[in-house]
Amino acid sequence: MQAVTVDHIVKKYGSKKETVTALDDVSLEVAKGELFGVIGPDGAGKTSLFRILTTLLLADAGNAAVDGFDVVKQYKEIRNRIGYMPGKFSLYQDLSVEENLRFFATIFNTSIEENYDLIKEIYFQLEPFKTRRAGKLSGGMKQKLALCCALIHRPVVLFLDEPTTGVDAVSRKEFWEMLRNLKKQGISILVSTPYMDEAELCDRVALIQSGKIMSIDSPQSIIKQFTKKMWSVRSAEMFRLLNDLQQYSNTEKCYAFGEFHHLVLKNDAEGMDPVMHYLEHLSHHEIEMQVTQPNIEDCFIELMSQ
Amino acid sequence: MKEAVITVNKLTKKFGDFIATNEVTFEVDKGEIFGFLGANGAGKTTAMRMLCGLSMPSSGSATVAGFDVYKQTEKIKQNIGYMSQKFSLYEDLTVTENIRFYAGIYGMARPAIKEKTAQLLNQLNLTPEANTLVKALPLGWKQKLAFSVAIFHEPKIVFLDEPTGGVDPITRREFWNLIYQAAERGITIFVTTHYMDEAEYCNRVSIMVDGKIEALDTPRNLKKTYNAKSMDEVFLQLARGAKRSDD
CATH class of the missing domain: 3.40.50.300 (P-loop containing nucleotide triphosphate hydrolases)
Structure with missing residues (x-):
């Protein structure tokens, strides 16, 4: 029972x-x-x-x-x-x-x-x-x-x-x-x-x-169940970075997540290089980007937008 | 050029023998997002009330938007905005009525109110809800509206007391976008929160423990100083030592 x-x-x-x-x-x-x-x-x-x-x-x-x-x-x-x-x-x-x-x-x-x-x-x-x-x-x-x-x-x-x-x-x-x-x-x-x-x-x-x-x-x-690759990205100017990443052509989703922004790409075949180029071109500096583990909040956001 | 809009020097508030806020000293710059953290009962609310001109300090000095917290409290009130989750909008007034009411209190002229209301409703996608009672709006919309109303009169500083409690993760981020936009326009943001990820969104963070400011720095430096992976860890390290707890 x-x-x-x-x-x-x-x-x-x-x-x-x-x-x-x-x-x-x-x-x-x-x-x-x-x-x-x-x-x-x-x-x-x-x-x-x-x-x-x-x-x-x-x-x-x-x-x-x-x-x-x-x-x-x-x-x-x-x-x-x-x-x-x-x-x-x-x-x-x-x-x-x-x-x-x-x-x-x-x-x-x-x-x-x-x-x-x-x-x-x-x-x-x-x-x-x-x-x-x-x-x-x-x-x-x-x-x-x-x-x-x-x-x-x-x-x-x-x-x-x-x-x-x-x-x-x-x-x-x-x-x-x-x-x-x-x-x-x-x-x-x-x-x-x-x-x-x-x-x-x-x-x-x-x-x-x-x-x-x-x-x-x-x-x-x-x-x-969250099968997409999740990237975490930061730079010296976080708000501008958020806007720029949201405008990026290969971005599926990008939102603030504490110290980093979380980024899901539409097409992940080329990895992080094109993203880094794009950000450097927009003169972002102190850029850090790496693959990260999603957590429950990421899953909640994903489920909400389905 | 950095320009301080809040200067606080050894500000103290006693209630009888109890020292709620104990000689706190800090400055906040124009356009800065300043996180004001502390455990329940650490003295945040008391400090915030003094800075808003609602409570007379026992000793020390402070200016807000250039005005003295002892002698120019009315001037302070005219130059700040305030929003908390507990008190913000009137539920039984419509969206437009709330805006008109608050703007009127801050002395804005009618034509200006009218023009800016249309702009704001458009920006928040609330134009179809202009004549809806606030109580009928979803919580997330209410909070975004409450924030926009708090800065409608273009104050120099806005005080946000736990503004995002209970909202879903997407709305919480939309809310923070509004905060960032306001800061870009030069409005200083003074915010308290229990969400430690939001502490990361601040330019600088202070952490109060038992009436004193125990730490004040950028989130990055705080994590370095306390050898912590997240602001949550920094907070736990500092607040674990707290002797008092109250609301």
Whole structure:
């Protein structure tokens, strides 16, 4: 049995006159114990999918199941078995750290003590502030508390909707370390993110855009499917270089990519020499060009433009 | 000739015993894209608010577009643009109404507004959406429009506070193209971001840790100094040592 099954789910919003399709025939499966990423920009449909799976929203068509239970007919069973951390901070701001945690434990007929081992590593960092009101915590601490509250009843499947949005690079890294530790405890995790670089930390990912899944696979396999040769190019004037490369007759695609520009050529038979000539002719200097490995963001851009 | 448009000298802001921004010193040149990085709680927002004339410093000095952050805050506000992901356009106004509203606030004359609005809509391919409510636009369009509105009055400097959060990779790059174009025209860009690849697009980057600027250089030199392959590594090395975290 799969942790999550999504079968041809459709979700639309709005009136008859103006409908927005948030999820357009989405299907996917998450295996038990898997760390599965739903990667896509704002408005791709990530939150709608999570709300359907957590039984908070009804789909217009299709079926879905979590831990073998149907999201419509058996929603009560599901609610007892899952943990959900919504994108927006949803704990009680006026309760203390400890009160929040105790409240969620009590709702699920359990106690902090009973499941303490599961949250120990995360809660340990919050314990010095356990009498502080949740509303007075820093962003990173709120995030840790929310994760503890979502875990305190030892869920089978954990849903994390954009846990790292707006969080700095250091806290993001720490958060993903926590997720990997939870995975070791056998919890299936569905996590959504707009940060493409986080895809590489998941077992498998679904790349989603405008309500449609563009690709589902392990990050390594998605990257392998990118069969074109990718060049990275830089020079002393990066913006002019970008424009010049985009104008170049043999360019299929060129875009900024951190320190370099990424370039895909229409015809790669002649290699880099003609490109170098072209750039030298336009008096670019300090030119560097080499073959590079594409990553998930390159794949996302490629899939978006198909 | 380099011409500094922001000069900051030992600028400090205290809230009681807490030193949010601690004696920061730097200069930003005209037309430069200046990346202002730091972990959550490092003091970026406080520093930015002082430079925008929204918060009185506790000590130190600074000028923005030639105006003093203590005495000429109104002058500063007239000469800068500001955009953040959290606050930018009015959702219940149309595209044209938003432009007219902001341009009006900055004191532009009606005929000038009219002419420039047509140009801008054309440039952003938004002419068919001129009378659409902003809330009906896709996020990527909103952000490009918000940036264009922030520089509509041709400010000397534009402050961008995490402008690209949550947008798809293609839109994010289109957004950066707008930033580059503005910089080419001589508008200085002061930008904060959590995307480390975007730090690479800046001419120079400063990294704040616990209220102080710990590093300031070109991305290339920073990587050399910290013996790092990417700006992400540089950032992690510096910010890992941070004692405080807050929003």
